[in-house]
Amino acid sequence: MTLSPLRVDFVSIQVKESAFDPAQEKAQIEALANTIADLGGLINIPVVKRITIDEYELVSGYLEYYAYRKAREINTRLSEQIEVFVSDSKNQSAIQKQLEILQAVEDIKATQSTKPITASSSETDLRIKNIESSIRKNQEAIVEAIDQLKIELMQEIAAQLPKPIPPLEAFNRILEPEIAYKVQRKLEFLGAGKAKKAVELLQEISRDKKHKSFQSFAEVVDALKVPQKKSAPRKLISDQKMLALIDRWSS
The missing domain is CATH 3.90.1530.30 (Conserved hypothetical protein from pyrococcus furiosus pfu- 392566-001, ParB domain)
Structure with a gap:
């Protein structure tokens, strides 16, 4: 059995x-x-x-x-x-x-x-243990609730923080003042004058109704050209400098 x-x-x-x-x-x-x-x-x-x-x-x-x-x-x-x-x-x-x-x-x-224990004393001991257990569980529940509130607060703060904008998207949203300012600041390693000129040129291109969103950085480089009277258009930013800008973007 x-x-x-x-x-x-x-x-x-x-x-x-x-x-x-x-x-x-x-x-x-x-x-x-x-x-x-x-x-x-x-x-x-x-x-x-x-x-x-x-x-x-x-x-x-x-x-x-x-x-x-x-x-x-x-x-x-x-x-x-x-x-x-x-x-x-x-x-x-x-x-x-x-x-x-x-x-x-x-x-x-x-x-x-x-050591006989009377029913009343045994009952009292159990009640004390039950109260202690209840207090401990309440404390654990409070700590858990506080931790959850912290998580929710951090998530709320994170949701309110401005999300990073990829550089190509920034070029396509250059008409937005805050983004234009950021792009200009990031381009200042070319020189303040070139940075300002590049932003103005991108804004001018974006205002053109025929303009379509940039699909690649090569298109941006090609668009950032300044006409010259007696020579070919001058690039405001080279391919190498564009790569440098992309590397600097998140910093």
Whole structure:
């Protein structure tokens, strides 16, 4: 005979009348529930018996059952399934004997304890632990909320910061004052006069209704030419200087 735990839906377990009163064991239930929520699972496995193919009745582990139910309220990420031992016609007698022995051991421990704890003091200790656990969880929730607010604030600030404009896009939006100023500043390594002339020429080209957006830097270089009376048009910027501008753009 072998006994292995089975994972079943928590809602599939029915609880009929028993000597266990969850109202009287509220502090114990909450204390165990806090540890289940922290650990993410239950150590002591309840025993159930099968009613139908997917329905069960609780046989043993009432404290664990109610504590797990409470833990799911505390930690919503807990699994909707719980591990149980299923009592059937083959193992029912052996399981019952083991439960009786375990209960007898617990009874002996209770009567032989050298430092008996009164019900009231035990209840008080559990309530204190529950309060401490509640305070700790509230603190963790506050810290988590603050961290989330920081993330949202940083995202909001980042969204409001001006996004970097690629150089080719800047040439195509040269009529916008802020962009024109940036382009001129970036071109000043050619000389202040050339930088100003280049921006003015690009703006003049952009105002032409026949002008289409630049598709490459080569087109920009070709457009930035100043007519000469007795010679070929003079380039305001060479291919090498355009590459230098692209390298400087993000700095």
